[in-house]
Amino acid sequence: xxxxxxxxxxxxxxxxxxxxFLNKGSLKKQNILLLLSSYFxxxxxxxxxxxxxxxxxxxxYYTGIKISEARNQNYKKTWLWLSISINLGFLIVFKYYNFxxxxxxxxxxxxxxxxxxxTLNLILPIGISFYxxxxxxxxxxxxxxxxxxxxxxxxxxxxxxxxxxxxxxxxERATHLLPQIKKKRNFNYDLAVNGLKQIIWGLxxxxxxxxxxxxxxxxxxxxxxxxxxxxxxxxxxxxxFQIYGDFSGYSDIALGTSKLLGIQLLNNFAFPYxxxxxxxFWRRWHISLSSWFRDYLYIPLGGSHVxxxxxxxxxxxxFLVSGFWHGANLTFLVWGLLNAIxxxxxxxxxxxxxxxxxxxxxxxxxxxxxxxxxxxTFSLTVFAWIFFRSINLEQAFIIISNIFSSSLFIIPEFQSxxxxxxxxxxxxxxxxxxLGREEQFAIAKLGLKLxxxxxxxxxxxxxxxxxxxSGSKQQFIYFQF
Numbered sequence: 508x509x510x511x512x513x514x515x516x517x518x519x520x521x522x523x524x525x526x527x528f529l530n531k532g533s534l535k536k537q538n539i540l541l542l543l544s545s546y547f548x549x550x551x552x553x554x555x556x557x558x559x560x561x562x563x564x565x566x567x568y569y570t571g572i573k574i575s576e577a578r579n580q581n582y583k584k585t586w587l588w589l590s591i592s593i594n595l596g597f598l599i600v601f602k603y604y605n606f607x608x609x610x611x612x613x614x615x616x617x618x619x620x621x622x623x624x625x626t627l628n629l630i631l632p633i634g635i636s637f638y639x640x641x642x643x644x645x646x647x648x649x650x651x652x653x654x655x656x657x658x659x660x661x662x663x664x665x666x667x668x669x670x671x672x673x674x675x676x677x678x679e680r681a682t683h684l685l686p687q688i689k690k691k692r693n694f695n696y697d698l699a700v701n702g703l704k705q706i707i708w709g710l711x712x713x714x715x716x717x718x719x720x721x722x723x724x725x726x727x728x729x730x731x732x733x734x735x736x737x738x739x740x741x742x743x744x745x746x747x748f749q750i751y752g753d754f755s756g757y758s759d760i761a762l763g764t765s766k767l768l769g770i771q772l773l774n775n776f777a778f779p780y781x782x783x784x785x786x787x788f789w790r791r792w793h794i795s796l797s798s799w800f801r802d803y804l805y806i807p808l809g810g811s812h813v814x815x816x817x818x819x820x821x822x823x824x825x826f827l828v829s830g831f832w833h834g835a836n837l838t839f840l841v842w843g844l845l846n847a848i849x850x851x852x853x854x855x856x857x858x859x860x861x862x863x864x865x866x867x868x869x870x871x872x873x874x875x876x877x878x879x880x881x882x883x884t885f886s887l888t889v890f891a892w893i894f895f896r897s898i899n900l901e902q903a904f905i906i907i908s909n910i911f912s913s914s915l916f917i918i919p920e921f922q923s924x925x926x927x928x929x930x931x932x933x934x935x936x937x938x939x940x941x942l943g944r945e946e947q948f949a950i951a952k953l954g955l956k957l958x959x960x961x962x963x964x965x966x967x968x969x970x971x972x973x974x975x976x977s978g979s980k981q982q983f984i985y986f987q988f
Contacts (some may be wrong), residue, residue: 508551509982510760511713519764526768527694534691538665541688541768545670549634552674556632559597564667566593567642571649571656571663576694583650590646594639600978601631603835636832640799641667645681647803649963654681662688669770673762675754675985677775677795684772692769701951702766707966709759710948710973716936717752718981719929720745723921728896731906736915747889747897748933751780753984754793759948778944780888780937781866785849785878786859788888796832800825816853824846833895838903842894849887865945 508515522544526537551556570590577583616654644668648654657663666685672678727734727742734742758775767774779791789797801810830843853859866881867873873881890907897903919926920976943949950969954962 508548509709510757511660511977518544519767523767532691532693533965534689535661536660537692538688541665541669542661545665545668545673548670549668549673552633556630556954559632559635560638560668561664562862563594563597563638563658564664565645565665566590568657568660570646572658574646574649575656576759587646587650588945589775591643594642598635598639603831608862619982633881634785637676637678638667638673639679639809641798644678644799644803646801648681654685656683657685658879659689669765671764671768675757675761675983676793677758677761677773678775679795679937687770696772698766698769702763704763704950704953705759705766705948705964706763707969708948709756709761709763711936711969712756712759712981714756714973715752715976716933717756718751719932719976720749720752721981723923723926723929724749726897726923728898728902728906731902731909735917735919736910736912737917738919738921740910740915741919743889743893743896743906743910747780747885747892747931748936750892750895750984751776752936757983757985762948778865778940778949779886780957781944783862783866783877784853784858784884785846785887786853787844787862788884789850790863796829800829800972803823804828815855819851822851822854826850836893837900838897841900842891845891845893845894849891868945 508518522540525540527670547563549560566898567590570586573586574583576919577586578839590784604894645654645663649656656752662685665688666679666681667687669679669684724742724746727739728746731739755776762772762774762969765879773795775793777791777794779788782788805821805825810821811818813821826843826847827840827845829838829846830841833839833842850859893906894900894903897906939953940949943951946952954965
């Protein structure tokens, strides 16, 4: 049930009506409806994995209570590691088992031993990386005595399985989401309008930008030997906008639908392609995951309050784990390693926190220095995306070697007539993003100073554009993670 499908529109409309109009404002009924709707939403992907999310939810619910009740520190640790081990165990079996066994067989073959790797023919449960991290942060926060355990199993289950964020985030925290789940919610017109606008912009990102870029990016990445360096470079740029439009579009739709239900989720993107260095990029890209690794891995390793060489070690660990979180492939590890290499100089020279504000805040245009910094940061990011998108390292190196060849200087050629229109759409899209970069999403205040007729006309143009480009419904990229 894709967010950009009529099926989801019908599903959400029914949930919305039942949620606000048929339960007479009962918080308990609202939460039960959210839970049942979330499990139905998940079952539409594959009902067989419902047991997995329910088991994981009940495990962490019970573990959280036992950790809180334990008077002995050893008992607390036992329950904590029980939860961590089982949760990560499921993740390893479904997501990483085949990678580890195949890699082991390949390594020992170099020493003359022949091992037949026993692999499992398993389907990756959708969203497992996301709801696993929900549960882990919850039990760790209880162990650290940052929060009290939730005693209402329905409320906790909604926290883990809330359908807007269930399959691709954002990765929520119990300190942020649970209080909203437990608080009586009344319909807020202004919040709902804001949510509708965010949904529209999310659909523009996904349907108009990401899905058009996907066709062109797929051409180059699927057959890199058939294209010139200039075409491959442009294909990598198209993928950069594909993954941004796809993932931030999903997040916008998730945040928008949640606002229609009176719940505000964590912001997951803050115009990352306007970043002036890689450190700023990672404060603006997939914010919920970056902050999760900061709080539950980087800081426990010592964070920034250690000597520089330990700090650099911590950065390497975090980015390698982040890369591996995305998938069991060496390409993701290289992608993570590249980003670590990018950010280490700023850690060494202590310049990683010099760009904390919005670029060119209050100004129409950036300075020349800011523009150069943004272009350089974007170039580094595009280069790293080549590894992220490639099927294997061999394909990635073929693309890179062709880009850094004489064929880089010939005119790009795509076997598609949507190339120029897509470039125009990207330019227009980034112009609107630039205008709205100081808001939570680009069109949050679009046309507020214009007459109502013109303002509504702009919204209808966006809706019509989405409908025009909605022919092919491609799955969201991050569903595979």
